[in-house]
Structures are given as C-alpha cells and as structure tokens.
C-alpha cells in the first residue's frame with residue numbers, strides 16, 4: 001500500500017524550511033519519545049494490537065490519501081479491533097460487524113460522544129450543534145409532507161436531461177443530481193431555493209473536505225499554531241463564508257424578507273429561528289441556557305453538511321455501478337416496466353413495489369459507503385471491550401468500507417457489484433444488521449435516513465425508467481473511472497459524464 005505524505009505536508013514549503021523543520025521535529029521527537037513512549041500494556045491492561053507508532057505523529061503517516069483503504073489493509077494484519085495513535089490521540093479502528101456491534105451497541109453509551117476537533121471549533125462554534133438527536137425526529141417525520149417538492153424538482157431534472165438527450169449531447173450527471181438535491185434539501189431546510197449569487201455548493205464541499213481530512217492540529221496540538229497543512233486558514237475562510245450566509249438569512253427572516261409562510265410545512269430553519277433567544281432549559285433557573293444565533297448557525301452548518309452531499313454521492317456511485325454493469329441496469333428497467341409501465345413516470349406510491357431497486361441501493365452502499373469511517377466517535381470513560389483496554393477519550397473509527405468488502409461476510413465475489421446477493425438475505429439499512437451500516441447505528445446513527453432513502457429511490461428510479469444510458473466517446477463499461485476522493489463523504493474523484501435517450505412512450 002503506497003504511503004503518501006502529501007496530504008499532511010504543505011506543498012508550498014521550501015526545502016530548506018522543511019529540512020530545518022525535520023531537524024527540530026527529530027530532536028523534539030527523541031526527547032518526547034524518551035519520556036512518553038506509548039505503551040501497549042497500560043498498567044498491565046492490554047490495548048488492541050496495532051502498528052508501532054512514531055514519536056509525535058503516531059501512525060498518521062500511514063493513512064495516505066485514502067485512509068479507509070490504508071486502514072483496511074492494516075486491519076488485515078492486526079485484526080478487526082486495531083489500535084493506532086493519531087498524534088497523541090489513541091484511536092480504535094473497527095473493521096468487522098461483530099466488533100462494530102460491541103462498540104456501537106453493547107458499549108454505545110460510552111462511545112456516543114464526538115471529539116472536539118478544529119473543524120467543529122470553526123464551523124459550529126466549538127460544538128454548539130451537538131444536540132442532533134433532538135432534531136432527528138424532524139427529518140424522519142417530515143418525509144411525507146415533502147413529497148410535492150420531490151415530485152416537482154425530480155420532474156425538472158428529468159426535463160433537463162431530456163433536453164440534453166434530444167440534441168445528443170453529454171450530460172454531467174454528478175452535477176445535475178447534486179443540483180436537484182441542493183434544491184430539494186434547501187426547500188426542506190430553509191423553506192426556499194438557494195441564493196444563485198452565492199456558490200453554496202463550493203462552500204459546502206470545502207466544509208466537508210475540511211471536516212474529513214486528518215488535521216495535524218487535532219492530533220499534535222503543539223503544532224497547531226504553525227498550521228503546517230494550511231487547514232486552519234481554510235477553516236477560518238470557509239466557516240466565515242457559511243456564517244455570513246446564515247447571518248443574512250436570519251436577518252432576512254426577522255425582517256420578513258424572502259420567507260413564504262403559506263406552505264403546508266414549516267422549514268427546519270423557521271423552526272430554529274422561532275426558538276431564537278429562548279431558554280433551552282426553561283425548568284432550570286440557575287443555569288438558563290439561551291438558544292442563540294450561534295446555535296442556529298452551527299446547527300444549520302451541520303445539517304447542510306450532513307444532507308446535501310451524502311445523498312447525491314450515493315446516487316452518483318449507484319449510477320456508476322449501473323453503467324458499469326449493463327445487466328443490472330436492464331434488470332432494473334425491466335422491474336420498472338412491470339411495476340410502472342412505459343407510458344408514465346414513476347410515482348412515489350410505486351416505490352414500495354420496487355424490490356430490485358432496493359437491492360441495487362444496498363449493494364451500492366455496501367461497496368461505496370458515503371461515510372467510510374462513519375463520523376468519528378469518542379469514548380467518555382475507560383472501558384474494557386473484548387478483553388482490550390480502551391482509555392477514556394479514545395477516538396473510534398468504524399471502517400464500513402472494509403466491512404463491505406470482506407469475503408468472509410459477502411463470499412468470494414465481495415468485490416463484485418451483484419445486487420442479487422440480497423435476495424435471500426434479510427438485511428435492512430436501519431442499523432440492526434451490522435454487516436451493512438451506511439447510516440451508522442445507535443445513539444449517533446443518522447436521523448435523516450428515511451428522507452435520504454426516499455430521495456435516492458425516487459431519483460434513481462426516475463432516471464433509470466425515463467432514459468437509456470451510455471458512456472460518451474464509445475467508452476466501454478469496464479473502462480469507467482472508479483477513483484474515490486476522501487473527505488467526510490467519499491465521492492467519485494471525477495464527474496460522471498453520460499449520454500442518454502428518452503425511452504418512455506409519451
């Protein structure tokens with residue numbers, strides 16, 4: 001496995017500065033290592049096995065550009081419960097369903113916290129958006145009432161693809177899908193479309209990237225003032241862009257501008273602003289905690305980051321696999337023809353009858369989990385798991401990408417896209433079956449799962465039903481680029497370009 005240093009060293013640094021830095025680091029390393037060598041047997045208590053850490057940086061140098069893959073290969077050597085050091089932070093990497101169940105179900109309470117990282121400091125004012133579960137029911141219970149938005153926005157997507165198809169041009173499907181989801185989620189979250197003048201997607205992409213990267217400042221705090229990777233500078237810029245944006249929205253809302261209150265639902269943002277300056281804990285007079293602007297902005301940043309990109313990334317990968325496996329695309333279109341017929345578009349009421357579509361989606365999640373390491377958890381106390389000692393404030397990474405490719409779980413064709421494997425296997429996505437947990441599970445599981453699944457099903461079904469698809473320039477399915485790009489989510493590294501032909505009789 002190639003090890004890449006480029007992600008954690010600044011490319012613009014001159015070689016003399018680097019040499020000086022390494023000499024200084026070397027001296028400091030030897031000094032600190034001498035006094036605080038990490039010990040796999042803490043007071044006779046055994047930590048899980050793992051690779052030997054270097055002084056100061058621990059195992060960060062082993063992560064490379066695609067940490068989920070590097071950790072997958074390391075786990076083959078050290079096992080499904082592995083310990084590594086990220087700087088001075090003890091980190092547990094879990095890579096099997098049995099181990100995931102131990103940490104996320106048996107010891108869920110201990111591992112339900114999130115670490116305090118630089119990205120949270122800047123984007124969410126040091127974690128002022130932490131009360132996610134409180135709002136979870138919002139995402140889940142409103143799925144039905146957003147059906148008209150889905151119908152009209154997915155209809156517009158089909159129209160735009162149809163126009164491009166009519167003139168025989170190539171379409172950037174990644175962008176088209178990302179746009180429709182941005183539109184749909186903006187209406188759900190803000191009650192309106194995004195302001196065209198601001199490239200909101202660019203800001204969100206940057207936020208996701210910076211929240212996903214392994215930032216040296218989080219693991220080796222004494223290096224933070226040097227900002228060696230340039231992430232602090234970028235965090236400041238991206239967070240102030242997002243906060244300005246939300247400040248403007250709160251102002252507009254308070255002045256009654258741009259808000260249409262005639263809708264049959266109340267947007268998430270309206271709900272938040274209606275709580276502005278009210279006490280969160282009205283029954284506690286000693287410690288009145290007021291729900292302020294910073295809380296709203298922090299929560300909105302988290303909601304946007306959690307919802308905009310995740311669904312479009314999954315659709316992008318599912319479509320990539322459908323194009324790579326024309327047999328599966330044909331089988332899906334056949335199911336749609338039987339259930340829906342060629343004379344009309346798909347309706348949401350058709351979705352429960354599309355069993356093969358569900359298998360395709362599960363198979364896509366198995367090979368391309370959007371959050372390959374979930375979102376890092378943190379332990380709140382010392383705990384013993386499977387006879388291993390896990391110290392308080394350990395970070396927990398659950399490698400769902402690795403679990404999805406394990407031949408012991410998925411048989412020898414684990415690397416193959418084969419939706420039929422779910423035919424006789426009762427596995428659902430709600431977190432009961434630890435082989436497949438793309439939405440996480442337990443206290444920190446995804447509260448937006450139901451909404452995300454409906455959005456995915458309707459967009460995928462509509463695109464597969466309304467069009468026949470081919471790759472541009474005579475490209476063969478097996479030539480399709482499958483390169484991943486690591487951030488908090490795991491999108492394709494390059495956009496998906498395709499050609500289509502309208503196939504409905506109307």
Ligand code: HEM
Nearest residue numbers: 132139306307310311370371374375439440444446448452
């Ligand atoms: C295909 C789409 C999606 C996938 C694959 C996905 C996956 C995930 C995962 C893996 C987590 C972390 C679980 C953990 O760390 O244990 C998470 C958290 C979260 N998701 Fe999603 N998600 C999706 C869509 C959405 C949507 C549409 C929303 C909102 C409407 C949403 C809101 C959240 C929130 C608020 C959290 C944080 C929960 C917490 O920290 O307690 N997600 N999601």
